[in-house]
Amino acid sequence: MSFPLSFNVLGWPPLDEAAMTRQTPVQKFYQKGTFTFGNRLSPEAFHAAPAMASPLVKGHEACPGCGIVLAARHVAAVLQLAKFDGAMRILDQSGEDAPKIFERGGDVLCLCYDTEGAGGKPGNLFAAGKGVQFARLHAIAYVATATVADLHDLENKLTKAMGLGGVRYLHIHAPCPAVWGTPPRDTIRLARLAAESGFFPIFEAENGVVTGSRRIRHRMPVTDYLGPRLAKLGPDDTPKLQDLADRNIIEFDLLPHPGEH
Amino acid sequence: MSNDAITEPKIVRSVRPVFLDRLPPCNNACPAGENIQAWLYHAESGDYESAWRKLTEDNPLPAIMGRVCYHPCVSKCNRAEVDGPVGINSVERFLGDEAIKRGWKFASPKKETGKRVLVVGAGPSGLSAAYHLRRLGHTVEVHDAGPHAGGMMRFGIPKYRLPREVLDAEVKRIKDMGVVIRLNTKVENIRKAMQDGRFDAAFLAVGAHLAKRAYIPAGSAAKMLDAVSVLRSMEDGEKPLLGRRVVVYGGGNTALDVARTAKRLGASESIIVYRRTRAKMPAHDFELEEAIEEGVMVKWLSTIKRMEGGKIVVEKMELDDKDFPQPTGTFETLEADSAVLALGQDVDLGLLEGVPGLTMKDGAVEVGPDMMTGAKGIFAGGDMVPSERTVTVAVGHGKKAARHIDAWLGDRTYEPPQKHKLASFDKLNTWYYGDAPRTIRPTLDAVRRQSTFEEIVAGLDESTALYEARRCLSCGNCFECENCLGMCPDNAVTRLGPGLRFAFDYERCKGCGICAQECPCGAITIVPEPA
Numbered sequence: 083m084s085f086p087l088s089f090n091v092l093g094w095p096p097l098d099e100a101a102m103t104r105q106t107p108v109q110k111f112y113q114k115g116t117f118t119f120g121n122r123l124s125p126e127a128f129h130a131a132p133a134m135a136s137p138l139v140k141g142h143e144a145c146p147g148c149g150i151v152l153a154a155r156h157v158a159a160v161l162q163l164a165k166f167d168g169a170m171r172i173l174d175q176s177g178e179d180a181p182k183i184f185e186r187g188g189d190v191l192c193l194c195y196d197t198e199g200a201g202g203k204p205g206n207l208f209a210a211g212k213g214v215q216f217a218r219l220h221a222i223a224y225v226a227t228a229t230v231a232d233l234h235d236l237e238n239k240l241t242k243a244m245g246l247g248g249v250r251y252l253h254i255h256a257p258c259p260a261v262w263g264t265p266p267r268d269t270i271r272l273a274r275l276a277a278e279s280g281f282f283p284i285f286e287a288e289n290g291v292v293t294g295s296r297r298i299r300h301r302m303p304v305t306d307y308l309g310p311r312l313a314k315l316g317p318d319d320t321p322k323l324q325d326l327a328d329r330n331i332i333e334f335d336l337l338p339h340p341g342e343h
Numbered sequence: 344m345s346n347d348a349i350t351e352p353k354i355v356r357s358v359r360p361v362f363l364d365r366l367p368p369c370n371n372a373c374p375a376g377e378n379i380q381a382w383l384y385h386a387e388s389g390d391y392e393s394a395w396r397k398l399t400e401d402n403p404l405p406a407i408m409g410r411v412c413y414h415p416c417v418s419k420c421n422r423a424e425v426d427g428p429v430g431i432n433s434v435e436r437f438l439g440d441e442a443i444k445r446g447w448k449f450a451s452p453k454k455e456t457g458k459r460v461l462v463v464g465a466g467p468s469g470l471s472a473a474y475h476l477r478r479l480g481h482t483v484e485v486h487d488a489g490p491h492a493g494g495m496m497r498f499g500i501p502k503y504r505l506p507r508e509v510l511d512a513e514v515k516r517i518k519d520m521g522v523v524i525r526l527n528t529k530v531e532n533i534r535k536a537m538q539d540g541r542f543d544a545a546f547l548a549v550g551a552h553l554a555k556r557a558y559i560p561a562g563s564a565a566k567m568l569d570a571v572s573v574l575r576s577m578e579d580g581e582k583p584l585l586g587r588r589v590v591v592y593g594g595g596n597t598a599l600d601v602a603r604t605a606k607r608l609g610a611s612e613s614i615i616v617y618r619r620t621r622a623k624m625p626a627h628d629f630e631l632e633e634a635i636e637e638g639v640m641v642k643w644l645s646t647i648k649r650m651e652g653g654k655i656v657v658e659k660m661e662l663d664d665k666d667f668p669q670p671t672g673t674f675e676t677l678e679a680d681s682a683v684l685a686l687g688q689d690v691d692l693g694l695l696e697g698v699p700g701l702t703m704k705d706g707a708v709e710v711g712p713d714m715m716t717g718a719k720g721i722f723a724g725g726d727m728v729p730s731e732r733t734v735t736v737a738v739g740h741g742k743k744a745a746r747h748i749d750a751w752l753g754d755r756t757y758e759p760p761q762k763h764k765l766a767s768f769d770k771l772n773t774w775y776y777g778d779a780p781r782t783i784r785p786t787l788d789a790v791r792r793q794s795t796f797e798e799i800v801a802g803l804d805e806s807t808a809l810y811e812a813r814r815c816l817s818c819g820n821c822f823e824c825e826n827c828l829g830m831c832p833d834n835a836v837t838r839l840g841p842g843l844r845f846a847f848d849y850e851r852c853k854g855c856g857i858c859a860q861e862c863p864c865g866a867i868t869i870v871p872e873p874a
Binding site: 117118119120144146147149152155156230259268270299 | 857
């Protein structure tokens with residue numbers, strides 16, 4: 083089993099194929115409206131995570147609570163289950179290499195792990211990053227944002243992207259406790275707050291047209307999301323970031339419609 | 344990244360996650376010690392028989408309890424802070440009714456111990472004890488003075504709250520296990536009864552059936568009754584003649600039962616006279632609310648001074664600074680064809696005369712933490728021991744006593760298992776639970792229930808019961824939602840199989856704590872790394 087070099091940048095080892103195809107007995111749907119990852123009664127059994135033996139995930143090469151490692155683990159599972167062998171690129175979160183690749187066209191699946199940490203200061207890559215903006219500008223075949231706070235959504239979007247032709251781009255929000263100075267246990271919580279505040283909108287667009295967005299369940303101010311990182315911001319930054327979130331909410335239609343939920 | 348010469352990097356970790364069980368607040372609040380979260384777990388998957396079997400490990404009377412219990416579990420439910428508490432009591436009733444409908448039976452004990460236990464009183468406490476003792480393999484005989492089993496559940500609780508077919512079905516199921524119930528058999532002397540029947544131990548649960556009296560001057564034409572005999576005569580076929588204007592004296596649940604029964608018997612006025620305020624009333628507020636809806640009236644801060652002919656003289660009271668009612672000297676006259684006193688009940692302690700070691704206090708039998716009286720081998724529970732007098736408490740006493748009696752018969756001591764720490768609301772991550780308001784049991788409309796003894800609260804149907812069960816947050820107990828498995832960056836969580844939960848692989852875990860943070864039900868905690 084071989085994988086594109088671009089994907090293997092994280093150093094995933096080949097996987098145990100038997101482990102990948104192991105199925106959990108399908109059971110009934112569980113709690114009404116449950117938002118958990120899976121559950122004992124869910125028909126969507128989690129595809130068994132690859133049994134990884136990489137030093138990256140065994141030792142201290144990745145920090146505790148690393149958002150990228152978590153996202154990459156699920157990406158790896160989806161790609162390997164599908165035996166994906168198309169062209170892939172991992173884009174830098176600065177967005178610098180995105181325009182060139184989008185312009186070049188062809189069949190390529192691009193991924194970007196966004197820790198908002200490229201410039202060392204939160205908000206530099208606000209609003210789902212420059213890559214997303216370029217992608218929408220270029221009206222590529224498929225662009226989507228995803229977050230470690232909703233791993234099923236991430237998996238679904240990746241699956242969808244794999245099945246399309248042209249340039250597809252998946253931009254994944256993955257908080258970085260080391261750069262942000264946040265407790266490692268808060269990685270998912272912060273990713274959730276980013277989405278729930280509207281700061282990081284979760285949406286997808288095909289050929290430049292927004293085709294879907296994930297609704298906010300409990301709206302909150304961006305200050306809740308920024309938490310301890312507020313201290314690193316200037317006095318004018320917070321209102322700007324809140325404004326950005328508010329505009330995202332309108333642009334991507336993030337509030338629940340009457341009758342939803 | 345070089346892959347040659349992979350040295351196993353040592354994980355530096357100061358803390359690690361561990362799985363644990365916490366005690367859900369519903370279980371903690373249940374006087375019958377039901378493992379509510381565990382039976383809801385089965386009900387959630389639609390496996391109602393397993394749910395019922397889990398439930399009846401603690402309480403053999405779910406269809407009854409689902410109707411008459413004041414459900415402290417619901418009051419303590421953590422879900423109240425999310426949208427509304429889970430209707431535990433409604434689901435319990437659904438399971439109880441389902442069991443009757445499907446004819447589910449209790450298993451007979453696997454082996455007989457040959458020990459004989461006498462249970463005195465076939466009320467909730469006696470039936471519960473008999474059931475649990477039988478499960479443990481003992482031979483059990485229940486002696487009851489009344490013509491039917493059920494005790495206060497039959498002679499105290501009106502039909503509109505507990506239909507008799509339900510009571511009969513649950514009693515029969517206990518008899519079918521091999522419990523012998525002798526009716527019209529009053530135990531006059533416990534020691535003699537034990538000797539005559541060669542019993543090794545006894546559990547006393549005769550209840551509190553003697554109406555408390557208050558001296559109220561009354562003319563010869565005045566019709567003054569007590570609540571116990573009014574409710575009892577509802578069962579005997581000879582309906583009590585209360586007249587068109589009925590005054591009920593007292594502020595407990597029994598007073599409400601009588602006032603509502605009077606309405607159903609055709610009284611145009613049913614008035615409760617209570618000496619204190621609504622806030623001080625011992626009756627449950629929802630029952631008062633239902634009574635008021637049915638047209639029952641209440642005179643707060645009033646006492647009955649005397650009754651003559653068709654009139655009752657009432658004195659207005661006021662609360663002093665210690666909240667005690669004090670007379671004001673202001674009087675008022677009420678028209679009344681009858682007055683019913685609902686001032687509480689006493690225990691008939693006649694059968695205990697001459698038992699050495701046995702002690703009584705304030706008209707109740709004193710028992711130790713093991714439910715044993717001062718007399719060896721004689722245990723007691725229910726309304727005849729000092730405690731709150733409800734069906735649920737009585738069922739709990741029966742279970743507890745049965746465990747201690749079993750230990751005592753085997754010359755052992757029963758040590759209850761240690762309780763887990765409470766799963767309080769702050770231990771939960773409620774983000775993961777969808778919004779789902781509570782299913783309210785449909786109530787019969789007020790007009791209809793005023794004149795009939797039909798059940799006033801209808802049950803849930805299958806779909807609503809399932810929905811309600813699935814609203815359980817499973818506080819403090821893993822329900823295999825897979826959050827820890829899916830959200831671990833280190834892939835350090837292993838699934839052990841359906842029903843077997845998960846395990847941590849500490850070779851991989853870096854101790855980030857995401858699993859504990861994102862566990863919806865608080866079943867993971869972070870502990871310092873062992874030295």
